[in-house]
Amino acid sequence: MSDFYQLVIHNVEVATMANDNDYGVINDAAICINNGIIQKIIANANSQDIEIETENSIDGDGRWVTPGLIDCHTHLVYGGNRANEFEMRLEGASYEEIAKAGGGIISTVSATRNTSKDELFKASAKRLSYLIDEGVTSIEIKSGYGLDLKTEQKMLEVAHELETYSPIEISKTFLGAHALPLEYKDRAEEYIDLVCEEMMPQLHQQGLIDCVDAFCENIGFDLKQTRRVFEKAKSLGLPVKLHAEQLSNLDGSKLACEYQAWSVDHLEFLPEENIPYLKQSGTVATLLPGAFYFLGETKLPPISALREHKIPMAIATDSNPGSSPCLSILLMLNMATTLFKLTPLEALQGVTKHAAKALRIDSKVGCIKEGMQADMVLWDIESPAELSYRIAGNPCHTVIKKGEVILSKNSHSN
Ligand SMILES: [Zn+2]
Structure with a gap:
């Protein structure tokens, strides 16, 4: 008697990403899926005389399969665009001139405040589609361009709606402590009051926060202010993460680890002696x-x-x-290897199993093994290293989310 599966992907080379020190390759595999979950992976399936009954099958034609990619740090929901400012700067304008012309983060804040929820949704959905085209099946989205309750709520609602209307899963992060809005100039403590006493509790009550983030930096918020945000998160039972050590070292990572942060992000200025704190708290280092x-x-x-x-x-x-x-996300794999000298294996781990850990969704996604959610990508590549090696060009062939094909270059289903 043979087992019955809703979907079988066969004739594929799988980089399971289930191991620590290699790609966890399974050659000539057949991946059997029921109810969006990987039930069985058969190695060397073509050379065995096995019968698999299935409703739907995909012939991978020898392609590589990886876990669905995970983008664990984005600010994808925002109004406006800063290409003009980019152009001004390259034409020689100073920061003061750009600021006077309404540039910088504050320009995105005012554009986001002034963009309707529908328009914000449309612009963000379009950006999201580029990521899905490259095999992204889970993503994190932060607020932080509203800096008032109404707009922070609008951003997180848009993130929530994107999850409802697109096939991918979205982790929502409240980043109220991203920057100081103009109306709170020289009143950072009062703004942190607003973040802690109004925004965070109300948005949490509406189920819009999965995790709380802050920008701990000389041009953001200091350690004491960041601690206040984390204390409030803790009192509400919310986990935290942090933009830390991007432009200078304030020991933000050390503070974040005190609160068992899911991740600390950027880290260019992370001092080596603080790394053991990350180890102790199980915190992921997210590189951007x-x-x-x-x-x-x-x-x-x-x-x-x-x-x-x-x-x-x-x-x-x-x-x-x-x-x-x-x-x-593929360009990030290239830059992680060329600029940061990660190996192609480390780079791919960085957008699969380690990104899953950064969002604490690693019990269901991030690697391909029995019992995990069937989030997978079929690629037109000769080896997994090619995902980091290429500069642009998109070899994504088929994207599968929870056992459903959500994107395919051509139909291989029968
Ligand atoms: Zn960021």
Whole structure:
């Protein structure tokens, strides 16, 4: 008697990403799926005389399969666009001139406040589609361009609606402590009151927050203010993560680890002696090569020390209009290898199993094994390293989310 499956993907080479030190390759595999869950993976399926009954099958034609990619740090929902400012800067305008012309983060805040929820949804859905085209099946989206209750709520509602209307899963992060809005100039403490006493509790009550983030930096919020945000999150039972050590070292990562942060992100200025704190708290180091590249940074995150301490390193787009207007997770794999010198294996781990850990969804996605959700991508590549090696060009062939084909270059189903 043979088993029956709703979907079988056969004739594929699988990079399961289930191991720590290699791709976990299964050759000539057949992946059997029921109810969106991987039930069975058969190796060397063509050379065995096995009968599998299935409702639907996909002949992978020898293609590579990886887990669905995960973008664990984005600011995908925002109004407006800063291409004009980019142009002004390259034509020689100073920061003051750009600020006077209404540029910088504050321009995105005012555009986001002034964009209707429908328009915000449309613009964000379009950006999201670029990521899905490259095999992204789970994503994190932060608020942080509203900086008032109404607009922070609008951003998180848009993130929630994107999850309802698109096939992919979205983790929603409240980043009220992203920047100081103009109306609170020189009154940072009062703004943190607003974040902690009004925004966070109300948005949490509406079920709009999965995790709380802050921007701990000289141009953001200091350690004491960040601690207030984390204390409030803790009192509401919400987990935290942090934008830390991007432009200077304030020891934000150390503070975040006190609160068992899911991840600390950027980390160019992370001192090596603080790395053991990440280890103790199980915190993921999320690296954002797009912002490093776009800002022309030169100080590298302490990659070899993170590697030595076996800290899981995630890679993400940091998609945002100011410092990383990036809509390509594959380009981030390339930059993680060329700029940060990660190996192609580490880079791919960074957008699969380690990104899953950064969002604490690693019990169901991030690698291909029995019992995991059937989120997978079929690629037109000769080896997994090609995903990092290429500069642009999209070899994504088929994207499968929870056992359903959500994108296919041509139909191989029968
Ligand atoms: Zn960010």
